[in-house]
Amino acid sequence: MSTSIAIAPVAHSKRRWRRIRLALSAGLLLAGVFAAWVVSLGPLPLASARQVSTAIVDRNGKLLRAYAMADGRWRLPVDARTGVDPGYLKLLLAYEDRRFRSHAGVDPFALGRAALQLMTRGHIVSGGSTITMQLARLMEPRRERSVYAKLRQVVRALEIERQLNKDQILDLYLALAPFGGNLEGVRAASIAYFGKEPKRLSLAEAALLVALPQSPESRRVDRYPDVARAARDRVLDRMVEDGRVPHEDAAQAKATPVPRLRKPLPILAPHSADQAVATVKDAPVIALTLDSSLQKVLEALARDRAAALGPNISVAILAVDNESGDVLAHIGSPDYFDDRRAGQVDMTRAVRSPGSTLKPFIYGLAFEDGLVHPESLIDDRPIRFGSYAPENFDMTFQGTVPVRKALQLSLNVPAIALLDCVGASRLSSRLKQAGASLVLPKDEVPGLAMGLGGVGVTLQDLVQLYSGLARLGNTRPLREIVNAKDDPRDSLRLMDQVAAWQVGSVLMGTPPPENAPHNRIAFKTGTSYGYRDAWSVGFDGRITIGVWVGRPDGAPVPGLVGRTAAAPILFDAFARTGKLPAALPKPPKGALVASNAKLPLPLRRFRPIGELVRTGGEQAPHIQFPLNGSRIDVTGSAGAQFSAMPVKVAGGVLPMTMLVNGVSVGEFDGRRQRMVDPPGPGFARLTVIDATGAADTVVIRIQ
Incomplete structure (x- = not known):
């Protein structure tokens, strides 16, 4: 009896521990299954x-355009x-x-x-x-x-x-x-x-x-x-x-009603956005330098003006901040989705004939070389350069006019006469040095025709060049995509400060289009051969804006002229910036501000190189060395630069004054010789003036 009583608790205890072990095993099994299930879920699909x-935003973070995902x-x-x-x-x-x-x-x-x-x-x-x-x-x-x-x-x-x-x-x-x-x-x-x-x-x-x-x-x-x-x-x-x-x-x-329609997502600056997406890969947000407010009003301006100009006519506008070179507005076409106007073609990047819009740079180099001053007189008369005989747009001639008026009226003959002295190759190389990519006809070299539009250029390059005038002679490559790293763009030389200021001063007085204010912006218009392109580019102390009007396919548009088609858009664009035009820079040191009568004799009237300025006597000075058009090497065999360059003159009445690039460097000695410090690599204009006012000039290249 006592034995059975002892065995019962032991059996009960064993059963209890068996149930505990089974429960633990089941729990462990469930935990293992749960753990395996959790592992099977895989990593988070972050x-x-x-x-x-991809979101394209402006300089202030405002959405310009977004691109839907692949699905x-x-x-x-x-x-x-x-x-x-x-x-x-x-x-x-x-x-x-x-x-x-x-x-x-x-x-x-x-x-x-x-x-x-x-x-x-x-x-x-x-x-x-x-x-x-x-x-x-x-x-x-x-x-x-x-x-x-x-x-x-x-x-x-x-x-x-x-x-x-x-x-x-x-x-x-x-x-x-x-x-x-x-x-x-x-x-x-x-x-x-x-x-x-x-x-x-x-x-x-x-x-x-x-x-x-x-x-x-x-x-x-x-x-x-x-x-x-x-x-x-x-x-x-x-x-x-x-x-x-x-x-x-x-x-x-x-009480507020709910919206019943979806609004389209914004599509501002579509050409800039497309270029940004093609340039910056796999970025969720791409920041541009554009100002969405200015972009919006100028897109509306381009759309309205294109509709008024007629079917198939396109309009492109580019606005740039002078100081930074940042693009503030980029309108490549009036309507991105208009097939008749090739809306998806960015006309700010299209190579077109610039018409007369390169003339300011011809005059700028002429000012830089000391060939002329804005108040110099120049002849607008029939002239022939070999087989080339330029004519004015209205087929008339103005006679003798101030250089200032010749540029403001965009006279062709004076511009070509100056280009002949400046050199077409030099103009081309200087513009390329400043960041413009000029496109010449196949197998052709720069010639006098490029002064009237015989070369290809884009609106972007043209605006960059004009912003260089506002920056007193140096350009800065344009930028549209904001880079988080330091901005590596360096300034590029266009012309010296005095010459750039003189060009801006002259262009400020260009007669504006009808009903537009005078002396508010410095601007120039252009019309390409056959009425295919109408241009107007202008600047104030803050921004530069360029306008192109024409057909994207290059077909002629009778009556399409820069002054009547593009210039009004330019002035409206400045008005829609919402700010009054900023003043241009003040005259830089060395700028000569004088009437024609108070100019040095060689600057009172333009004469081609080699035509001596005489006062009535036959002993006018003549520069014997260096010769006009020669190249002077001022470095020695070891690479050291010579401290001075000899200049020799025949004839003339002492005392005689020597000018280098229009700046006096002293007088000649009794032997009519003088040592001159070379001004640095590039072209230099050497002028000698004797006691009677007679003068001679040569242009040399220092290397």
């Missing part, structure tokens, strides 16, 4: 979740701290996840409430999902709503919280949340529905954006506006119940 539409979705990058209305964020978190900042991805209270509602009401009332759990579902979209799917979200939410901080989680959610159709993210939705960035939202707009992601397709405002409105109002009612929104504010928000 890379694909972070993919967004057609619009998903714009967003920063919750700087790019979203704080009121919307408060509303979102209060409605969706009030403990977002404190929980670890899963809110036990919300899950418990959801489970209790399911048991008591028999259906799902609220999902209990946190923002992090919703993000997990958006990263791995699944249609079913089951315990398995919820468990998966829980696991993923915990993983997300371990790898990302709260701000990163919120940014990803705001970029991925669905808003109907192909709109993803609050930024794309705000632009499409309200036509603005989500930085400042009304209470009605914020409530609508909170409501839509819960059921984005059935609440699409462009299909079911009444359903969307009801959902918005429920959000407002909930916020009133929670004491987060005053009843009066909610009532006012409810």
Whole structure:
């Protein structure tokens, strides 16, 4: 009897330990299965979740254009701290996840409430999902709503919280949340529905954006506006119940109608955007130097003027900041989607004949060489250069005129006469040195015809050259894409400061188009042969703007003239910048401001090289060395530069004065010789003036 009593507790104990071992084994098995299942989920798909539409923004971060993702979705990058209305964020978190900042991805209270509602009401009332759990579902979209799917979200939410901080989680959610159709993210939705960035939202707009992601397709405002409105109002009612929104504010928000149509996403500066995307690969945001406000008004100007000029006519406008070389507005065509005007062709990059727009640079080099002064007299009369006989646009001649007037009236003969002295090759090399890519006809070298448009150039290069005049003789390569690194662009030499200032002073007095203000901007017009291109480029102390008008296919347009077609657009463009024209730089040191009568004798009237200036006697000075057009090597065999260069003169009445590039360097000795310090590599103009005012000049190249 005693033996059986002792055995019973032992058997019971063994059974209990067996059950414990079985439970532990089952638990371990379930844990192993759960762990294996978690491992099978794989890593978080963060890379694909972070993919967004490429956004092109202006210098102030405003959206110019966005490109849809490969599958057609619009998903714009967003920063919750700087790019979203704080009121919307408060509303979102209060409605969706009030403990977002404190929980670890899963809110036990919300899950418990959801489970209790399911048991008591028999259906799902609220999902209990946190923002992090919703993000997990958006990263791995699944249609079913089951315990398995919820468990998966829980696991993923915990993983997300371990790898990302709260701000990163919120940014990803705001970029991925669905808003109907192909709109993803609050930024794309705000632009499409309200036509603005989500930085400042009304209470009605914020409530609508909170409501839509819960059921984005059935609440699409462009299909079911009444359903969307009801959902918005429920959000407002909930916020009133929670004491987060005053009843009066909610009532006012409810009275606001919801939008019923989607607005198109902005497409500003499409040519610049296309170029940026082709240049910068795989960047979610590309910042340009453009000013979206100026871009918008100038695009409207180009569109209106092209319509007024007639079918098939295109207009291109480029505006550049003089100091930095940054492009502020870039209009490649009046309408990017207009096939008749080849709208997708960027005419700011097209090589076209510049007409007379290169003349200011001919005059600038002539000023630099001391050939003429703005108040010098020059002949506008029939002349022949070999077989080439230039004529003026109106087929008339003005006779003897001041150089200033010759440039302002764009007379052809004086410009070609100066180019003959300056040298077409020298003009070409100087413009290329300043950053312009000139295109000559095949197998041709620079000739006198390039002064009247016998060469190809782009509007971009032309604007860069003219901005060099505003910068007193040096250009800066244009820039459109903002580089996060240091800007390596160096200034390029165009001409000396005095010459550039003189050109700007002359162009400031160019007669403006009808009804336009005088002496506000320095500008020049041009018309290519056959009326194919009309140009106008102008600058003030702040910006340079260039305008091209013509047909993209190069066909002639009878009556298309720069002064009547392009110049009015130029003046309107300056007016639409919203700022008064800035003053040009003051005269630099060494600038000679004088009337013709007070100029040195050689500068009072232009004479070609080799034509001696005489005062009546036969003993006019003549430079014997160096010869006109010669090349002088001022470096020795060891590479050292000689300290002086000899100049010898025959004839003339002592004392005689020596000028180098228009600047006096002293008098000749009794033997009519003088040593001159070489001014540096490049062309130099040597002039000698004797006591009677007689003079001679040569141009040499120092190397």
